[in-house]
Every structure is written in C-alpha cells, then in structure tokens.
Amino acid sequence: MGMYAYLVGEDERQGGVKKALMALALLTVMGIVMAVMASPAHADTFKVTSNADSAEEGTTLRQAINAANTNSAVADTITFDLGESATIKLDNTLPVIIDGASLIIDGDQNQITVSGNDSVRVLEVSPGAQLDLKNLTVANGYSSGYGGGIYNSGTLNVSNSTFSGNSANTGGGINSNTNDPQTTTIENSTISSNSADFGGGVFNYNGLTTINSTTITSNTAPDGQGAGVASEGDTYTSTVVGNSIIAANSFTDVDFVGGSTNSFTSEGYNVIGDGNATSAFDTEDQTGVTEPGLGDLEYNGGPTKTHALLADSPAIDAGNTALSKDQRDVKRPQGDADDIGSFELVQNAAPEITGVAGSAIQSACLSNTTGRITLELSDADEDPLTLSATSSNTRLLPTSNVSFDGTGETRTAAISTVSGRTGSSTVEITVSDGQTSTKTTVTVKAGGNGRDTLTVTEGADLLLGQNGDDRLSGLGEDDVLCGSNGNDRLTGGGGSDTLDGGAGSDITDYSATQGDARTNIP
Structure with a gap:
C-alpha cells in the first residue's frame, strides 16, 4: 500500500508540473499577443x-x-x-x-x-x-x-x-x-x-x-x-x-x-x-464693393485656378494675414502690405538704366562719327532685359545706327551719325523686362569740317566735333565729347564726362573730382 501510495503521489506531482508549464506557456503567448495588439498603428x-x-x-x-x-x-x-x-x-x-x-x-x-x-x-x-x-x-x-x-x-x-x-x-x-x-x-x-x-x-x-x-x-x-x-x-x-x-x-x-x-x-x-x-463688418473692412478688380478664373501659377488681382483692385496692399504665402505658393507680401484674398499680386518692378545719366558712365570715341556709351542695367525681379532705341532725326542718325552689345547688367550702345551730315538728334533708349520699361535719352550733335561750336542744355550728351578747331560744351549730366582732328576745346561741365581730344593740340576743362576721364589731351 505504501509503495502504491508513493507512486500515485509521484504521478500527481509530475502532472502538476506539466500543468504549470502549460499555463506558463499560455501566459507567454497571451502576453505576446497583447503586446502586439497594444503596439501603436502606423500612419499610411x-x-x-x-x-x-x-x-x-x-x-x-x-x-x-x-x-x-x-x-x-x-x-x-x-x-x-x-x-x-x-x-x-x-x-x-x-x-x-x-x-x-x-x-x-x-x-x-x-x-x-x-x-x-x-x-x-x-x-x-x-x-x-x-x-x-x-x-x-x-x-x-x-x-x-x-x-x-x-x-x-x-x-x-x-x-x-x-x-x-x-x-x-x-x-x-x-x-x-x-x-x-x-x-x-x-x-x-x-x-x-x-x-x-x-x-x-x-x-x-x-x-x-x-x-x-x-x-x-x-x-x-x-x-x-x-x-x-x-x-x-x-x-x-x-x-x-x-x-x-x-x-x-x-x-x-x-x-x-x-x-x-x-x-x-x-x-x-x-x-x-x-x-x-x-x-x-467693421471699419478695417471695405464694404459695398461692386468691383473687386478680379480677373477670370484661370491658372495663374500653382496647382489650382485663381482669380488674379487686376491693377486697380482695392485688395492690393490692403490686407493683413499671418500666412506667408498665397494659394499659388507665392510669397506674401509682394508690395507694401499683404493683398486681400487668396491671390498675392506680384508687382513687377520697372527695370533701371544708369550710366547715361549717372556716375557709372564709361564711354569712348570710336571714330569721327561714332561714340560708345556703357549702360548699367538692373531689375529687382531679375527678369531678362532687352534694349531698343529711336532717333528723332533719322537723316542725321538712323535708328539702325544705334546698336547694343553685351549681356547681363552691363551693355554698350554704339551711336553713329551719317558721315558728312551735321545737326542734332535725340536718341531715346528703352530698357524693358517684357512687362514694364524705363526710358532715358541722349542728345547727339554732330559738327562738320569747319570750326564748330556744339553746346547743349542740361542732360546726357554725345558731341561729335569731327574735323576742325571745335568748341564742345556738355554742361550737366554725364557727357561724351569727341574732338577728333583739330585743336579743340572741350568743356564737360557737371557730371562725370569723357573727353577725347583726338588729333591736334586740345584743351579741356577737366575735373577729376567729378569723375571726368580724358584721353588724347596733351
């Protein structure tokens, strides 16, 4: 009986161990499942x-x-x-x-x-x-x-x-x-x-x-x-x-x-x-507006259609928003203040031209009838710029006799009068960015083979004395004075002037402090 009881007790103990191990395994599996279920979902x-x-x-x-x-x-x-x-x-x-x-x-x-x-x-x-x-x-x-x-x-x-x-x-x-x-x-x-x-x-x-x-x-x-x-x-x-x-x-x-x-x-x-x-709506609003100045609904850049603000829209520079860009992803503001609505008008800045009427002028007298002027251009919008010109006296100076060279911000204009002809012409030079333009003028005077006196009023000038003992006076602004052959007297006046006496014994009224440059002067 004692041995039987011992054997029975031993079997029971072994069965209990097996049950404990099975329970532990089950708990482990459940823990893994619960851990997986508790894991955070991921955005897709x-x-x-x-x-x-x-x-x-x-x-x-x-x-x-x-x-x-x-x-x-x-x-x-x-x-x-x-x-x-x-x-x-x-x-x-x-x-x-x-x-x-x-x-x-x-x-x-x-x-x-x-x-x-x-x-x-x-x-x-x-x-x-x-x-x-x-x-x-x-x-x-x-x-x-x-x-x-x-x-x-x-x-x-x-x-x-x-x-x-x-x-x-x-x-x-x-x-x-x-x-x-x-x-x-x-x-x-x-x-x-x-x-x-x-x-x-x-x-x-x-x-x-x-x-x-x-x-x-x-x-x-x-x-x-x-x-x-x-x-x-x-x-x-x-x-x-x-x-x-x-x-x-x-x-x-x-x-x-x-x-x-x-x-x-x-x-x-x-x-x-x-x-x-x-x-x-309060005093900071514009009410009763029947003409908001909107273009048609169309693609104006960006992935969706918008109504562009027209030039006379009351929404331009009249807004205030914390948004840094508009519906098209254009930076706000473009002008003095934000524009009202979903569209920020890119206000194209007019290009600038300096050199003809500024201290940056550089020039040269290429011949008796041709002067060259260097122009400095700029555009805040970094648009491609083109130059064109017109002449008021095409008999003396055909428009086709104005040619441009160079790229980027520095360009040159070569201006040629017809040989043997005298007189004056106003050359209008236009720089354009395709949307807006800026104009400047150069007064061109050409003398003959005798003793010429060429004088202009305030402004940018190109004076071509040609042959003879000439008296050339540019007065204000930045002038190009070409004496050519003969004993010439060149007076630039105010501004930064280029004085080229050419051949002969020439005299200049020259001011280095004003930025004048001279050549072919004894």
Whole structure:
C-alpha cells in the first residue's frame, strides 16, 4: 500500500508540473499577443495611380479613402501619381470620411481635379472625423440637399484649393453643419462659380466656420440668401471672416438667413460686397464693393485656378494675414502690405538704366562719327532685359545706327551719325523686362569740317566735333565729347564726362573730382 501510495503521489506531482508549464506557456503567448495588439498603428500614405472611379488595375481615389477609413486610429495621407494634370470623374459620391485621426488629401503641385460630374456630391465628412484638403480642385459636384462640393459635419480644413461649378440646395461649394469642438476652416482658397438656393459659395449652420485669405466670387443664390456666404443660427453659429474677398456674387454676397442676425464676425481687412450682413463688418473692412478688380478664373501659377488681382483692385496692399504665402505658393507680401484674398499680386518692378545719366558712365570715341556709351542695367525681379532705341532725326542718325552689345547688367550702345551730315538728334533708349520699361535719352550733335561750336542744355550728351578747331560744351549730366582732328576745346561741365581730344593740340576743362576721364589731351 505504501509503495502504491508513493507512486500515485509521484504521478500527481509530475502532472502538476506539466500543468504549470502549460499555463506558463499560455501566459507567454497571451502576453505576446497583447503586446502586439497594444503596439501603436502606423500612419499610411496611399497613392492614387488611376483617375478612374473604378479600375481593374491601379489605385483609385475611392479605394484610397476606403483604405484610410479602415486605418482610422492614426492620421493617413492620400497623394496622387497621375501626371501633371488629371481629372477624376465620379460615378458616385466618394466614401464618407470617418477617419477620426485625420485624413489628408493632397494634390500637391499636380493640378488634380475631382469632379462630381454634375450628378453627385464629391465629399462628405462624418461627425468625429477630420479631413485636411490641400492643393485640390473640387468641381461640378451636385446634391439635392446639402453641400455640392463637400458636406461637413466633422472637422474640415481646406487650404490652397478651389471649389468651382458645384451646386446644391444648401451650400453649393461647401456646407458646414458642425458641433463644438468640430469646425470648418477655409484659407488661401478660391470658391467661385458655385450655386445654391441658400449659400451659393459657403453655407454655415450651427458651428464655427473660419474663412481666411480666401476669394469668394461669381457664386449665385437668390437675393438675400448669401450668394457668397450664408450664415444661419445665433447661439451656436459663428462665421469668422478675415483678409478675404466676398464680392461680385449674384445676387447678394453676405447674408444672415433663417432669421439669424449676429453670426458673422469680422477679423478685418476684408473686401465685402453687399447683403444684409454687411453691418457685421467693421471699419478695417471695405464694404459695398461692386468691383473687386478680379480677373477670370484661370491658372495663374500653382496647382489650382485663381482669380488674379487686376491693377486697380482695392485688395492690393490692403490686407493683413499671418500666412506667408498665397494659394499659388507665392510669397506674401509682394508690395507694401499683404493683398486681400487668396491671390498675392506680384508687382513687377520697372527695370533701371544708369550710366547715361549717372556716375557709372564709361564711354569712348570710336571714330569721327561714332561714340560708345556703357549702360548699367538692373531689375529687382531679375527678369531678362532687352534694349531698343529711336532717333528723332533719322537723316542725321538712323535708328539702325544705334546698336547694343553685351549681356547681363552691363551693355554698350554704339551711336553713329551719317558721315558728312551735321545737326542734332535725340536718341531715346528703352530698357524693358517684357512687362514694364524705363526710358532715358541722349542728345547727339554732330559738327562738320569747319570750326564748330556744339553746346547743349542740361542732360546726357554725345558731341561729335569731327574735323576742325571745335568748341564742345556738355554742361550737366554725364557727357561724351569727341574732338577728333583739330585743336579743340572741350568743356564737360557737371557730371562725370569723357573727353577725347583726338588729333591736334586740345584743351579741356577737366575735373577729376567729378569723375571726368580724358584721353588724347596733351
């Protein structure tokens, strides 16, 4: 009995050890599984390679959004590899964005348009989700209800994008219906040529919508219904507008709708047309503007179409924004201050020409009838520069007798009169950068073979005495005096003058302190 009991006890002990080892192994496996499950998810980037709405090969935008929605624990990004310009035409509305960690859809610099094909809404953001839309065009969306381009009830951030040709009952371009803390932000964007019964461009209801450095124009809605922007609600609605253009919409630009009266807030520096909400804008705004000075909606650089500011636009140098660049990625400001809206006008600086009328003049007398002047050019915009000239007396000095040489900032002008002819001509030299130009003039006088006295008034001069004992007086500015043969007297006057006596015993009134240079003078 004792031996049996011993054997039984030993078996039980061995069985207990086995069970303990099995339990330990199970705990180890469970720990590994839990550790894997606890590992943080990683953000993904999905690249769209097909512009079809459904494709047998390649990745469509629809597929990319579906993939991002399944990875909603972390922020994801959708990019495009469709070439420099592509349009995605939708058969159905894209999947509703449900990514709570945020989804970025970025067209980058590729001129990507997503079109609702005049039949479906383009995008929708659900409550709790976030969409950051960048460098993209949303066009031709349609909804019989809310938001032809986008319907947002989550968090929507739109930047450097364009909404055009979208239509809906409410909010042709964008309809925002959010609850705190979810918001809609539109900055550095263009909302143009959209339509709705309420809020042709943007409709904001029951939440915060911020519009910054954006151009909203050419949208349509009935009178009093916010063709540009409509805002409905008092207690929970806030439509904040800063450094933006909301003008030239049909029929009214900014309106309270649905009986609300206080949901617009101005951050100043706006160009506003008309509507029942204009009283919400303050003294730092321009209101009642019917001509905002905008060009057509077209590509003006960058991946999306914009309305360029015309030269007479009241938006030029009248803004104030913290954004360092405009919708096209052009640096702000270009002038004395930021421009209002999504477009920063590059104000082309006129080129400058010095040398003919400045101390940098260098010249030479090449012959009895030819003088050469060195011109110093500059252009703040670093545009390519071209030179041209006209002559007021083509019998003495044909325009074709003015020739230019050199590249870059230093050029030379060789000016030749017709041999044997005397008289005076004004040569006008123009430097152009292709957009603007600057002119300067040189007075050219040519003597004959006798004793000539050539004198001009204040200005840059080229005096060609030719043969004979001549008296040449340049007076002011920087002059080129060519005595040639004979016993000449050369007087440059004020300015930095080049005095060349040529052959003979010549006399000069010479001032080194004024920068004069002389040659062939005994």
